[in-house]
Amino acid sequence: FIMKGAFFHPDIIAISDPAALAHIHSRKAYSYTKGAYVRPLIERLMGRTLAWAEGDEHKRQRQALAPTFTHDSVRAMDSQVRGAFDKFAEAIREHIHNSKSVSTNERDKGSVYIDPMGFTSSATLDVIGSVGFGYDFQFGASAAAAKIKKSWAGLTTAGMTLAGGFIGPLVIRAFPFITDLPVEAIQAQGEIRTLIRGLGRKIVAERKAAEDGGEIRGNDLLSNLLRLQDTELRDVDLILDHISTFCLVGFETTAAVMNFALYNLAHDLPMQGRLRQELRDFVSYSNTGEPTYDEYMNKLPVLDAVVKETLRTHGSVSFADRVALEDDVIPLRFPVKHPKTGAEVRSIAVKKGQTIFISHMAVNRSRAVWGPDSEEFKAERWLAAIPGYDVASLNLTGVSPLPPPTSLCGGWNGLDTFLEGPRVCIGMKLALFELKVMLGTLIKAFEFLPVVGPDGKIQTMFSATLQPFVAGRLDEGVKVPLRVREVRE
Numbered sequence: 001f002i003m004k005g006a007f008f009h010p011d012i013i014a015i016s017d018p019a020a021l022a023h024i025h026s027r028k029a030y031s032y033t034k035g036a037y038v039r040p041l042i043e044r045l046m047g048r049t050l051a052w053a054e055g056d057e058h059k060r061q062r063q064a065l066a067p068t069f070t071h072d073s074v075r076a077m078d079s080q081v082r083g084a085f086d087k088f089a090e091a092i093r094e095h096i097h098n099s100k101s102v103s104t105n106e107r108d109k110g111s112v113y114i115d116p117m118g119f120t121s122s123a124t125l126d127v128i129g130s131v132g133f134g135y136d137f138q139f140g141a142s143a144a145a146a147k148i149k150k151s152w153a154g155l156t157t158a159g160m161t162l163a164g165g166f167i168g169p170l171v172i173r174a175f176p177f178i179t180d181l182p183v184e185a186i187q188a189q190g191e192i193r194t195l196i197r198g199l200g201r202k203i204v205a206e207r208k209a210a211e212d213g214g215e216i217r218g219n220d221l222l223s224n225l226l227r228l229q230d231t232e233l234r235d236v237d238l239i240l241d242h243i244s245t246f247c248l249v250g251f252e253t254t255a256a257v258m259n260f261a262l263y264n265l266a267h268d269l270p271m272q273g274r275l276r277q278e279l280r281d282f283v284s285y286s287n288t289g290e291p292t293y294d295e296y297m298n299k300l301p302v303l304d305a306v307v308k309e310t311l312r313t314h315g316s317v318s319f320a321d322r323v324a325l326e327d328d329v330i331p332l333r334f335p336v337k338h339p340k341t342g343a344e345v346r347s348i349a350v351k352k353g354q355t356i357f358i359s360h361m362a363v364n365r366s367r368a369v370w371g372p373d374s375e376e377f378k379a380e381r382w383l384a385a386i387p388g389y390d391v392a393s394l395n396l397t398g399v400s401p402l403p404p405p406t407s408l409c410g411g412w413n414g415l416d417t418f419l420e421g422p423r424v425c426i427g428m429k430l431a432l433f434e435l436k437v438m439l440g441t442l443i444k445a446f447e448f449l450p451v452v453g454p455d456g457k458i459q460t461m462f463s464a465t466l467q468p469f470v471a472g473r474l475d476e477g478v479k480v481p482l483r484v485r486e487v488r489e
Contacts, residue, residue, distance in 0.1 A: 014358075018333050019333035020332055020348070025423060031324065034054070046193060047238070049061065051249065065426060075293040081430075085438050109485075113481070113482075114482050115479045116480055121149060121152075122137070133200055133220055133243050147195050155463070254316075257311060258435060259480045260310055261314075264309070276443050303436055308379070308382050309379040313376070320419075330347060378399050380399045381401065444487070449482065458470060
């Protein structure tokens with residue numbers, strides 16, 4: 001459909017058709033670029049790295065970075081990922097033991113209030129620091145971690161205001177030169193990049209001094225980039241910007257999805273119990289004890305269903321803009337009717353410069369595709385589609401079946417969460433592994449419960465990522481109100 005442009009901006013076409021998405025994301029990915037107002041903001045946040053690059057530059061950078069995010073590479077990150085979430089579990093255990101307000105109500109007896117947002121971001125920042133450049137953020141306790149989290153919180157808060165989240169983007173879209181003005185709020189967007197570059201520069205100097213001209217060792221992203229023979233990537237400033245991008249894109253987006261996963265399971269206790277049983281059964285009967293990387297990714301169907309459904313309902317990045325570089329015709333898999341003539345429309349002709357709006361959330365939650373319960377978290381829909389799964393053990397009342405592949409986009413498991421084609425999220429495997437290890441570690445040890453009443457209901461708003469807040473209380477800031485207790489044996 002068409003959205004009227006504001007502040008003199010031309011009209012915008014919004015699409016969610018799977019054939020149109022494949023055309024823009026895959027078949028003609030480099031004929032549709034980020035808008036003129038987006039790239040300067042990305043450059044300020046992360047530099048001229050993969051998220052900023054277009055065309056041949058994007059191809060070169062992706063080819064250079066791809067080996068760092070293969071299955072083998074992520075498998076080698078196993079100890080760092082597990083170590084971060086072991087700290088997470090210990091931090092929750094300490095939080096429970098130190099709490100002075102323990103519930104005595106029968107329904108949640110022994111539980112304490114918790115907002116997991118600070119815990120999840122500390123854990124994912126630890127993972128990124130370790131696998132990114134061999135740095136220990138000390139589960140949020142280091143000065144560097146405190147600065148990064150404070151700066152990100154500032155960006156998030158600004159994006160949730162009327163000026164920063166609604167009016168600001170409209171003005172910048174119409175007048176992109178504004179991003180170059182010396183306005184404090186705009187220039188502050190580069191603060192995290194500056195912090196991480198400073199850390200990285202110090203680490204690079206230390207490593208070069210330690211190696212004394214020899215081969216650089218280490219399996220983290222920074223070491224891999226320093227070993228690359230590509231002359232462009234051997235520019236230290238660009239390498240440090242890649243690390244900044246990895247930090248920014250990797251720590252908060254994954255943490256945001258983790259928060260929603262815990263909230264969803266707290267409000268679906270039968271599914272949480274089913275997941276806990278699967279995890280405990282696996283440990284009891286497996287020869288390997290705790291799941292390996294490959295077992296986490298392939299052998300735990302309930303865990304897989306919970307992760308898929310969370311990424312469907314609460315992917316952290318909600319939308320993308322693309323601008324056509326040439327006149328084109330975008331195909332539609334599902335024809336629509338022309339609003340004036342009623343004629344069937346099977347494709348959309350666009351002119352060079354046309355802005356296309358893609359709502360990942362609208363694609364993933366489409367009522368026409370996913371059914372009347374498309375807005376609801378129901379992991380059962382994925383389990384019911386597994387051949388040989390004990391469907392009789394599921395309560396499928398009111399659960400829409402998984403849509404046929406022809407109705408879905410070409411992204412991971414038919415979702416638009418990670419995009420598709422040349423721009424598919426390069427860190428997807430690591431993000432999925434982190435999500436599964438987090439749930440595998442926490443759900444075995446703790447029971448997450450809902451906060452009953454209006455204090456426990458959340459709404460969401462898109463800022464830098466999808467952000468939760470207590471319904472009707474945006475002024476209190478972002479939070480995920482839950483209760484938690486250790487699992488009773």
